Amino acid sequence: MRPISGSNSNSLKCRLAGSVLCLLGLIPASVVAGAEDAPAAVKNVILMISDGCGYNTWDAASMYQGRWDAGAGKSTQIYDGPGWVKYACSTYPLNTSVAPTGSGVQDKNVIYDPVKAWDRQKGYAWLSETYTDSAAAATALSTGTKTYNNAINWSDQKQPLQPTMSEAAKAAGKSTGVVTSVQWSHATPAGLSNAHNADRDNYVEIANAMLSGGAMDVIMGCGNPDYDNNGVPVKKSKEYKYVGGPKTWKAIEAARATAGGTYQGFRPVSTKAEFEALASGPAPRRVVGTAQAATTLQQARRAAKTEEPGADTPRNANVPSLTTMVRGALNVLDDNPKGLFLLVEGGAVDWAAHSNHARRMIQEQVDFVAAVEAVAAWVEANSSWNETLLVVTSDHETGLIWGPQSDKIPFQPIVDQGPNRIPEMRFNSKTHSNSLLPVYAQGARSSLLSRLVTGDDPVRGPYVDNTGVARLLRHAAGGVPLEAGGSRSSP
Incomplete structure (x- = not known):
């Protein structure tokens, strides 16, 4: 039996003392239970989201990587290893409206129902009609509250939902950050930041809120108006909305061009070399990084004419990888002795699935898995699993991906073709579904x-x-009591 040491020893002593006092009738049992539910906050809380990635997307990438145990019928990725906790996760929204209804009442038809989901005649249709979007899903993960599709931390009764995950972490004294492979004002990073907006498409408002709200220390992603999706500079028809509009962008770039310059307290970075320099050594206290690509790091670049392995177009060479961005973000945030909260999104898995582009989807998921491995390595080298919680999941499934004949054989498994080969699969949709997703957790x-x-x-x-995942995150980051079970509707 291992000796109890440090905070674990102190916690045990407190529980034993509380139990004795309870037995003596000096304090009620509820106080002892509450003390166990609300221990000191976990130092580091990291949430990683592969956007649009359902069970079969996770498995397809594992098969492609040769990380698949055919005999056991499961992957052999890092998150399948010892110490990891795994459950399925439901993601349904409050309702499928794209604007506030004012009622705040949970639509019972969209609540995940295994009978409806696995119905061999009507299952696909029900799953395709009752899904969440990324905004409502991010809001649920950030605030623990269900809302309508399109909402960024905004209730069905037209009120801001507070605090968000970043706001709660900041209130606990932690440094905060969001990193994504798509535009940094997109739904998932916005939802886990300090932004509150009735419509996810209000990018200018959302971007400026993230920059000026005071709750964020790291913001990284794409959305650079000076480059196209292939990393080529553009001179006309620039799109500034993802970075807060032309005035904000010009101020950001002016600060970047000045030695030690900042915008709203953020040190701007943009080039691949600037991102790489952040990964080690002294770092600025706050950073806004906008990679030199319009919408995604890689997924939206020129497409190849065939799905065959090795036939894809070269990757954009002027942008950092998601892993490089994550390492830079951690190097910035880990200077805070009270710890950090970081959201990492593989955002373009969803984009490729919407396009039913299997190869790009797998590429994006492989990049995301590499980022998960980098975070785990950082924990083991710079922190520990005793003081860090890492949660890896998705926000929703996209594509209703099943086997090659799944239009005729409902829920047919995808078929492994070996390493570096795309598994046999079929997209049964070009949009989201209400399917369950995996959620993996490791650490405190x-x-x-x-x-x-x-x-x-x-x-x-x-x-x-x-919403339960949100409660775990909030419990860990702020030491607030853990609420068991259920889900909360918009107030």
Whole structure:
């Protein structure tokens, strides 16, 4: 038996003392339980989201990488290893409206239902009609509250939902950041930041809120108006909305061109070399990084004419990888002795799935997995699993991906073709679905996911809800009591 040391020893002593006092009738049992539910905050809380990535997308990338155990029928990725906790996760929204309805009442038809989901005649249709979008999903993961599609931390009753995950972490004294492979004002990074907006498409408002709200220390992604999707400079028809409009962008670039210059307290970076320099050594206190690509790091570049392996166009050479951005973000944020909250999004997995582009989808997921490995390596080299919680999941499934004949054989498994070959699969949709997703957790408080189970699926097993994941994150980051089970509707 390992000796108990450090904070674990102190925690045990407190619980034992509380139990004795409870037995003596000097304090109520509820106080002892509350003390266990609200221990000191976890130092580092990291959430990684592969946007649009359902079970079969995770598996397809693992098969392509040769990280697939055919005998066991499961992947052998880092998050399948010892120490990781795994559950399924439901993601349904409050309703499928794209604007506030004013009611705040949960639409019962969209609540995940295993019977409806796995119906061999009507399952695909129900899953395709009741899904969340990335904005509502990010809001649920950030605030623990369900809302309508399109909302960025905004309620169905037209009120801001507070605090967001970044706002809560900042209130706990932590440094905060969001990193994505798509535009940094896009739905997922916006939802996990300090932004509040009734419409995810209000990019100018959202970008400026992220920059000026005081809650963010690192903002990284794409959306650079000076470059196209191939990393080629553009002179006309520039799109400034993702970076706060032309005035904001010109101020950001002016600060970047000045030695030690800042905009709203952020040191701007843009070139690949600037991102790489952030990954080690002394770092600025706050950074806004806009890679030299219009919408995505890689996914939206010129497409190849064939899906065959090795036939794709060369990758953009002037942008950092998602892994490089993550390493830079961690190097900036980890100077805070009170810790950090970081959101990392592989945002273009979803974009490729919307296009039913299997090869690009797998490429993006492989890049995301590399970022997960980089975060785990950072934890082991610079922190520890005793003081860090890492949660890896998705926001929704995109594409209704199943086997090659799944239009005729519902829910047919995808078929492994070996390393470096695209598995046999079929896209049954070009949009999202209400399918369950995997959620993986490692480190401090990860075992508490078991207390947030809301149902048992006949195929995926026990599942939590995305609002439950939010409660775990909030509990870890701020030391607030963990609420067990259920989901909250928009107030």
